[in-house]
Each structure stands twice: as C-alpha cells, then as structure tokens.
Amino acid sequence: MPYQEDFAVEQFMDKFETQAKYNLGETCCYSLSLDDIEQLSGNRYELDRSMRLTYRDIKGSEELRALIATIYGNTLTKDNVLVSNGAIASNYLLYYTLVGKGDHVICVDPTYSQLYSVPEMFGAEVDHLKLTKEDDYIPNVETLAKMVKKNTKLIIINNPNNPLGSVIPNNIMKDICQLCEKHDIYLHSDEVYRPMFHSLEEGFDLPESACDLYSKAIVTCSMSKAYSVAGIRLGWMITQDKQVLRDAASRRDYNTISVSVIDDRIAQYVLRNADKVIARNMNLCKENYHYLTEFINKNKEDFEYVGTPQGGTVCLLKTKEINDTYGFAEFLATEFNVLAVPGEVFNFPGTLRIGYGNSKNDLVEGLPLLKKANDIWISRTK
Numbered sequence: 001m002p003y004q005e006d007f008a009v010e011q012f013m014d015k016f017e018t019q020a021k022y023n024l025g026e027t028c029c030y031s032l033s034l035d036d037i038e039q040l041s042g043n044r045y046e047l048d049r050s051m052r053l054t055y056r057d058i059k060g061s062e063e064l065r066a067l068i069a070t071i072y073g074n075t076l077t078k079d080n081v082l083v084s085n086g087a088i089a090s091n092y093l094l095y096y097t098l099v100g101k102g103d104h105v106i107c108v109d110p111t112y113s114q115l116y117s118v119p120e121m122f123g124a125e126v127d128h129l130k131l132t133k134e135d136d137y138i139p140n141v142e143t144l145a146k147m148v149k150k151n152t153k154l155i156i157i158n159n160p161n162n163p164l165g166s167v168i169p170n171n172i173m174k175d176i177c178q179l180c181e182k183h184d185i186y187l188h189s190d191e192v193y194r195p196m197f198h199s200l201e202e203g204f205d206l207p208e209s210a211c212d213l214y215s216k217a218i219v220t221c222s223m224s225k226a227y228s229v230a231g232i233r234l235g236w237m238i239t240q241d242k243q244v245l246r247d248a249a250s251r252r253d254y255n256t257i258s259v260s261v262i263d264d265r266i267a268q269y270v271l272r273n274a275d276k277v278i279a280r281n282m283n284l285c286k287e288n289y290h291y292l293t294e295f296i297n298k299n300k301e302d303f304e305y306v307g308t309p310q311g312g313t314v315c316l317l318k319t320k321e322i323n324d325t326y327g328f329a330e331f332l333a334t335e336f337n338v339l340a341v342p343g344e345v346f347n348f349p350g351t352l353r354i355g356y357g358n359s360k361n362d363l364v365e366g367l368p369l370l371k372k373a374n375d376i377w378i379s380r381t382k
Helices: 008-016 034-041 062-069 087-098 114-121 141-147 170-183 242-252 261-272 274-298 325-336 360-381
Strands: 081-084 104-109 125-130 152-158 186-190 217-222 235-239 303-305 314-319 351-355
Touching: 008 325, 034 261, 034 274, 062 081, 062 235, 062 261, 081 087, 081 242, 087 114, 087 152, 087 186, 087 217, 087 235, 087 242, 104 114, 114 125, 114 152, 125 141, 141 170, 152 170, 170 186, 235 242, 261 274, 274 303, 274 360, 325 351, 325 360
Parallel strands: 104 125, 104 152, 152 186, 186 217
Antiparallel strands: 081 235, 217 235, 303 314, 314 351
C-alpha cells in the first residue's frame, strides 16, 4: 500500500473550523448564495426541473468547458478542458496520470502540501525548491535549473502562492516555461487563486497563465477561491496537451467518473456572471488586505508579513516572539474561538497563515483576539 502523509493543513482546519467563531483561516473569497449572485448580476438562476439527473457529460458539459476556456488565451477551447470535483481532484488526477516510481519531481516550497505529498505517494522522488526572502518568495530559475535531473518529469508551481500570496512575474514564468521546454519537462501550475491579483506593484503586468505560454503546461483551478462557490465542488485542468487530458480522463474512469450535473449547471451560471463575482471579490480582498495591513502596522512589535502578498486570499504572518505557532494556533482556537493556520503545516514554523478574503467582520472581531492571545501566550511562556 502506498505511504500517505497526513494532510496536516486540512486536518487542522477540519478540527477547528466548525467551532471557530471568527475564521481567519478561510482561503475562499466570502462564499456566495445563488440569491447573492442574482443580486450582483441581475440575472436569475433557473434550474431546469425537467433535467434528467443522470451522469450527463463525463468530461463536463460542452457549455461549461467553453466558458472555462474563455478565462484563458484565444488558442484554447473546450477541447482543452477536463472538469473535475474541485482543483484538489484535478491535482490528484494529474499526478496519477503523469508520475510514478523512477520519476523526479521538483515542487516549490512552501505551498499546499498536496502538491508534493501526492507525487511522493505515487513513488516519485520529490525535491523542494525553497522560496526565499532574497528572491521575494518567487522561484529562482537558476536554482531550479541546477535541480533538474535526467529523469525530471514534472515541475510544480503555485501562482498566486498559498500560503505566501506571492505572484510570479511574467518574465520569470516565461523563463520557467523555457527551462521546461529545454528539458522536455511537464509544468503543473496550480492557479486556484487566479485571477485574484489585487495588490500588484505599479508596473507589474497582469500575470499570464502557464497554459498559454507552454505546450506541456497543465493548469488547475476551481470555482472555490476566486468564484466563492466552494460548495459545488467543481474544478478543472486545462492544457494545450490533449494527450494528457485523454490519459487523465481514462484514469478518472476508475474513481469519480463525472461531476454532478447540478454542480455543472451552477458553475455555468456563476461563470456567465463572472465579471460581477470577480469584481466583488477583488474589492473585498483589497479592502480586507488594507485592514489587515493597518493592524500589522499598529502591532509591528508582534507581527509582520512574510514577503509582500500581491494576490490570492492568504498570507503568512511572522509571529516575532512565538516559535511554536502550532501550539499557539490550538490555543487561539480553543480559548478564543479564532481560527488561524499554523505555519508548521507549510514547513514554516513561527508563522500563521491568515485568510483575508472572508467576511470583513471576521477580521474586525478576530484580529484583536489574535493580539490578545499573542500577549497572553508570550507572558505565559517567558
């Protein structure tokens, strides 16, 4: 039986998320109801009650795949898309399709731990490309090039990064694609937070998707983070490489087969109104990020950003006087009913992952409690 590590980030959140009164660990933009989307867009959702509740389109409906393709470059169509039960399923399916014993994989670190744990589970050798302060927490292409081996089959990146919120500039992304092309390596770009590029520095071009830049790049994304409908459990992979899609679809026949036809229809409705949903969420992230930054500036002796978040919905906060952030996060959850995710689950102790895409009230009420818990913890451990 393959060895599987515990999924530490998901287990921590599962343990405390439902009991927390204030959720500073949420990674999705504040969730929407169908009524909310109707109010935002002015377009009513009409469920076809005569629709037969069968498997329907195994790859995802043509209508949905066409809508997904419009998010990316003009050369990609519905035939470049495979729909799945969330990005987490697309990631798993991709690794199931591409890697196994004898393959070498390089993955950025820190990142969502599924991205390196699952390739290891399938028998691949995985090396970690550490993201460093000196490189502004984006991949160093020279370092990456030195890590490539003869059997390197896949490089894995995450843009925007979870948990850092760093964004890979287009020139670096193109260099990564060129490196992969030179060595005939697949590139997986987890872009689940795209297009939440809400705090780009002046002169920073809007990041291009990897699937538009390289023929062997596979992008995964979902309806959860930027589109605020995690509850429908729908994601996708998109690539120019149709053989990868065919192989992935063949393997998927053994597990999920297809997504729910109702989820497919709701996703269509959301994407047809994506401009309104994304505008709402961009404003939410900008406002909440500004509020969080003000809190940090008022408490510089206790907290600071790790790097400079430019996109996504999450960031890492360094706790300047607390090293055991796992214990502190448990204390914060049990004693103050506030959820924040400890950096230990990202191999980054001494930090907390904070989500700022959730309701502003969670920040307004939760951040003062974070400060209070921080002070009590320090006084008890001195």
